[in-house]
Amino acid sequence: MEDSHTSFSFSLPDRHVVLITLSAISLGWYVVLWSIGLVGWRTARRRYRLRPRSPLASASASAAPGVSILRPLKGLDTNLYENIESTFTQEYPNFEILLSVADEHDQALPVVRDLISKYPNVDAKVIIGEEVVGVNPKVNNLIRSYRQAANDIIWVIDSNISVAPGTLARSIDALEGPPSSSSTPLQKRVGLVHHVPLASANEGYFGASVEEAFLNTNHAKMYLAINTVAIESCVVGKSNLYRRSDLERVNGSLKPKPNSADCELEPENHGLAAFGRFLAEDNMIASALWHELGLRHDLSCDIAHNAIGKMSLSDYIWRRVRWIRVRKHMVMAATIIEPFTESFVMSLIAAASLRHLFGLAPWLFLPVHHLVWLWIDLDVYASLAGHSIPADKRWAFIVAYSIRELLALPIWFLGVIGNEVVWRGKKYEVLRAGEIKRTKGSAIFNGWLGGWRRRSNDTNAYEPLPLVHE
Structure with missing residues (x-):
């Protein structure tokens, strides 16, 4: 006792x-x-409360680095005309626009041709036809534009994004950085400039309103905080600007590379083509530049304005589920x-x-x-x-x-609790490091989940393609 x-x-x-x-x-x-x-x-x-005008906005073409703006398109996104036009009206003296579509009958083509006619002084080209280098349809759509780009600096902007006229000039300021001083220690070079997304939902769909509330408040706050502290790569791929010469030295392994370029690698094993195996290719490109080359990221004082279209609450939920399942294989x-x-x-x-x-x-x-x-x-x-x-x-x-x-x-x-994602009506399994593969069977989940989930009206309007060797 x-x-x-x-x-x-x-x-x-x-x-x-x-x-x-x-x-x-x-x-x-x-x-x-x-x-x-x-x-x-x-x-x-x-x-973000004050966005100064960049000196590059009024510089001569010879004084400003050349930039190739790549816009992958598929179908009629919400505000497509205004989104694409925002790149034609950039206050910057030296850029080209490459607008890529996979299908010659794509509905975006009349919009593109109308804008090219409206702005005859802008160097803009349409590139039709994809090249399948992996499972990611955005990369497949971009690869020809990427290879034909005349400039080393590449700016990739999603089709549902519009930007302010001064965005490119301010982004180049951030990418180039201030002149180095011998009296201060040199920082790591900026390898990528990105822009925080700001959403607008104007079509009355509740899921779009929830997405808008999420992106414009807690998501933006944490996104800015993580990038201010800058202890790890954290990039949303709505609007990213980087150098092709840097991208050609990475392959998504996230293993540090020597200072010299990896010239012996096969084309499909480095550069943009190497990221066709990832669902979140934008995030992986940013991580590769960060980890493989030791380059840092920067934010300009601009936003990537994201017009959200028809998104139900179910669409919102399954969009978030998809990216959680991708992230857990990338940053568990x-x-x-x-x-x-x-x-x-x-x-x-x-x-x-x-x-x-x-x-x-x-x-x-x-x-x-x-x-x-x-x-x-x-x-x-x-x-x-x-x-x-x-x-x-x-x-x-x-x-x-x-x-x-x-x-x-x-x-x-x-x-x-799962590894499968549904992307534009097709089912994929998320693998190590965010790679994906097509899975057989119905694109809709079995049981009660299948009865509730409808086809996602994702703001990323790319149709998945089969794997090269399926």
């Missing part, structure tokens, strides 16, 4: 110590996440901790910790947390957009924002 009592008396302090320790760790994590969010908020305010650790970076889960953990450590009632803490978090996110939106959310849309936006927050954890669970 005495031994039993002694054992029991020692178990209580042990349990208390464990709870105190876990609560302190959880509260520390909460502070870290808030700090990261505030870095993103501060970056949005400082970098970051994917596993993802739920603990979301406001809803993080606030519940912090509320429990504060109650245990200080006796603070959750009903006092949680409303304050969510109101301040929302205010920060709305201010990030205002910094990027250049204006606050219009008063007549504010409550609808907050509803979409709240639905996004509540869906984040269920979507994460759905994403981590």
Whole structure:
């Protein structure tokens, strides 16, 4: 009896110590996440509220580096005419535009030809016909334009993106960097310039509104914070600018390369063609430049304006599921901790910790947390957009924002339990490092999932193609 009592008396302090320790760790994590969010908020305010005109905008053609703008097209995207026109109206003296389509009957071609006629002084070409170098249809569509580009600097812009007239000039400023000074240590060279996406949903689809609320607030805030801290590559491929001479030295292995170019590699084993095996080729290109060549990334003070078309709530959910399944094969650790970076889960953990450590009632803490978090996110939106959310849309936006927050954890669970993704009606299996392969069978998931999921109206309007050797 005495031994039993002694054992029991020692178990209580042990349990208390464990709870105190876990609560302190959880509260520390909460502070870290808030700090990261505030870095993103501060970056949005400082970098995006003022967009100065670049000196290159009024320079002579001989004084500005040549740029080849590559736009892969398929079908009639939302605001396609305005999206493509935004590249014709760049305030930059030395660029060409290569517009690529896989099919000579593509619906985008009349739009392209109309713009070429409207801007006869712009060096623009249409390249028809794809070259299959892998499973990724965007890469297959781009490869001929990439090889025919006249300039070393390449700017790849998705078809659903429009940009401000000064974007290219400011991006070249970021890519070239300031002149080096012998009195200061040299930084790593910039290998890639990218632009934070800013979405707009104007067609009344609820899924599009949820996507808009996600991209323009929490996603933008964390994206800016991670790229400000810059301890790892983090790039969305809506609008990326890099040098072809750098891309020709990498192959997606993420293993450091020697300083000399790898001239002995076969064409399909390096350069753009090497990334045809990845679903997220844009992210892998950025990671390859970062890890294989030791180059850093930079953001200009511009946005990539993403017009979202017809996206239902189901489309939104399965789009997020797809990218979670890709990310977990690329950055497993970051994917596993993802739920603990979301406001809803993080606030519940912090509320429990504060109650245990200080006796603070959750009903006092949680409303304050969510109101301040929302205010920060709305201010990030205002910094990027250049204006606050219009008063007549504010409550609808907050509803979409709240639905996004509540869906984040269920979507994460759905994403981590599988490896298959449906992309434009066809099924793929995600492999190591984000590579993909076509899988046999129906493109729709079996069971109750198949009954609920509809064909995705993804904003990335590329039709997947079979593997070269299937």
